[in-house]
């Protein structure tokens with residue numbers, strides 16, 4: 033029967049005579065629907081995030097919080113009955129934040145709220161004072177004449193736009209990543225940017241920045257949105273504005289953390305995997321509830337629901353808590369490198385790393401012949417308010433290295449309207465998570481994981 037189906041498919045797609053058309057039967061679709069409903073009643077995901085934020089809290093890569101999170105992750109997966117739990121080493125350079133202070137010296141002396149960007153150098157002993165020169169965007173700075181900012185502090189004031197899909201982040205965040213390098217090239221002694229965020233609270237958003245070989249390393253910090261407004265108002269009055277920065281920060285030695293992995297072992301094809309990912313590290317300012325405790329809770333809960341079934345699914349489900357996503361997708365790269373010989377056995381992968389808002393759309397990245405299975409999967413998700421988007425899914429940051437090898441991925445796209453109000457701030461705390469939304473996420477992930485684990489055929493490998 034299977035051979036016949038395979039043969040008829042090859043007439044359409046020109047695949048090998050034994051290629052199997054991917055299918056999913058009604059029995060498994062029904063169980064997927066039951067798992068979905070069970071997820072909406074379960075509170076495991078919510079309890080997992082509460083546990084992580086309470087018992088570990090901030091867990092910036094390379095800090096004692098990082099080590100505590102690894103311990104917590106192993107214990108949690110064991111406690112929840114995963115068949116196999118292990119860790120894999122991930123090594124990276126570290127960075128430490130010290131005290132940070134800023135104030136306007138003249139013409140209107142006032143304190144400012146700032147935070148250093150990740151991997152920024154500190155200011156010299158006693159701080160650094162200089163006149164501010166403002167730019168609307170990073171691009172304006174790049175296009176400005178050489179030497180325009182000699183001895184000054186550059187202020188980039190670009191505002192991130194609020195959007196459900198988070199599309200305002202990309203255009204704004206380049207000022208954070210590349211600002212210091214471009215500012216130093218123009219002769220600046222430091223750079224401050226308007227926080228990359230959408231809130232109006234008086235706290236600043238941290239995040240990664242980078243230096244470049246051969247370009248002077250200058251301190252880089254973000255201003256809270258109201259302080260960026262304040263600075264703009266002062267500059268508009270036409271008098272030179274002088275700001276003093278006092279930032280303590282330093283690079284540390286290399287550190288080895290761990291990817292924490294839990295597996296629900298498949299009954300028939302244990303060496304084929306469905307990967308559910310999230311990152312275990314966070315920034316240091318909040319407790320990493322939305323970024324990415326929520327993703328940890330969602331993926332752990334989805335796998336745990338499947339483990340509760342009387343029988344194991346055909347394929348294995350791996351939950352990966354990636355180490356150090358924030359400072360360069362280090363855990364994702366390490367996983368891809370360590371497992372590069374088995375990547376063709378990854379059936380599909382999805383990462384949850386966009387807070388705890390409800391999922392509204394699913395994008396896939398599968399071979400064309402597998403689209404009917406995706407359509408049936410989305411049908412099971414429809415009661416959750418989820419519809420299908422397209423077949424160009426990105427899959428999440430830690431999956432970028434894997435995707436480079438052509439694995440199939442899914443993006444379960446969350447409502448991120450409020451996400452950047454809290455992202456990388458002290459306000460990223462547990463109270464921001466709505467249980468009902470988190471459960472809706474778990475429900476969608478469990479449907480994806482279960483169907484991928486039980487389908488006949490696969491989603492393809494070597495997908496462009």
Ligand SMILES: [Zn+2]
Nearest residue numbers: 311323324385
């Ligand atoms: Zn994240």
